[in-house]
Amino acid sequence: MRAYITLLSNKSYFEGVLILHRSLKAVQARYPLYCVLSISVEDEVQKRLECEGIPCIRLSRTVVDGLVNSEKCGFSHWNYTFDKLLVWGLTQFEKMVFLDCDMLIVRNIDHLFECEPFSAVIAGSLYPGNEHWEGLNSGIMVIIPDERVRDCLLANINLEIEAGKAENRMIGDQDVIKRYLKNWKDQKNLHLEQGYNVFADYLTYYIYRLGYSLNDQTDKPIFVIHFIGRAKPWMKKTLRQYVWLLKMCLKNPYYIMAYRKYLRFLRN
Numbered sequence: 001m002r003a004y005i006t007l008l009s010n011k012s013y014f015e016g017v018l019i020l021h022r023s024l025k026a027v028q029a030r031y032p033l034y035c036v037l038s039i040s041v042e043d044e045v046q047k048r049l050e051c052e053g054i055p056c057i058r059l060s061r062t063v064v065d066g067l068v069n070s071e072k073c074g075f076s077h078w079n080y081t082f083d084k085l086l087v088w089g090l091t092q093f094e095k096m097v098f099l100d101c102d103m104l105i106v107r108n109i110d111h112l113f114e115c116e117p118f119s120a121v122i123a124g125s126l127y128p129g130n131e132h133w134e135g136l137n138s139g140i141m142v143i144i145p146d147e148r149v150r151d152c153l154l155a156n157i158n159l160e161i162e163a164g165k166a167e168n169r170m171i172g173d174q175d176v177i178k179r180y181l182k183n184w185k186d187q188k189n190l191h192l193e194q195g196y197n198v199f200a201d202y203l204t205y206y207i208y209r210l211g212y213s214l215n216d217q218t219d220k221p222i223f224v225i226h227f228i229g230r231a232k233p234w235m236k237k238t239l240r241q242y243v244w245l246l247k248m249c250l251k252n253p254y255y256i257m258a259y260r261k262y263l264r265f266l267r268n
Contacts, residue, residue, distance in 0.1 A: 095143070
């Protein structure tokens with residue numbers, strides 16, 4: 001069986017799962033979306049997802065206890081993503097395409113199931129200042145379940161946590177995966193085109209400067225928009241975040257277009 005998979009590790013991302021599911025349906029995805037639930041997610045949240053038509057798989061354990069990244073760093077939301085590594089243990093599936101639940105699907109991506117496992121995007125690397133980026137972004141990945149891979153990933157967690165502390169940097173599931181895939185950057189056959197994971201913050205640059213498009217009239221289509229960052233479109237905003245959104249309106253008009261499209265799915 002093939003399926004799209006996402007992870008809900010915190011109930012505050014519930015709306016994100018709904019919108020991901022609705023946007024997959026809107027592009028007539030052939031395969032279902034399953035939501036993997038961390039053990040801390042309440043039963044009521046599961047019931048609401050299932051009422052939406054989203055089958056759920058509840059994890060029986062958590063990967064990391066306690067906080068790896070502090071609240072002060074601005075990346076504390078990464079503390080909840082390590083359970084993503086358990087997805088490789090879902091051997092009831094033949095193949096999966098993992099999607100972060102802060103993504104909006106704007107074009108059918110069923111063909112990704114024909115890609116090699118660990119196919120992913122060096123997302124954002126074409127944006128000025130990011131030219132040195134060379135690792136995968138774990139927001140979208142092609143996965144063949146394998147318990148041995150899962151166990152190797154889990155075995156790397158403590159090593160990556162210690163490295164993060166020594167280098168005074170934040171870490172998430174993505175860092176653990178990159179440690180495991182040390183030679184991924186040289187395996188060009190695993191590098192998906194940038195259009196499969198375009199950060200919403202960079203959307204206008206990718207369209208105006210690089211020739212990407214949300215329409216069909218291009219050889220650089222955008223398939224997936226990724227709303228990275230701590231504040232998500234569905235979440236209540238502070239005054240500071242509203243100011244940031246206003247600035248984004250002025251410098252990134254396509255961000256606002258995507259933002260409005262995203263919220264329309266929320267109101268459905």
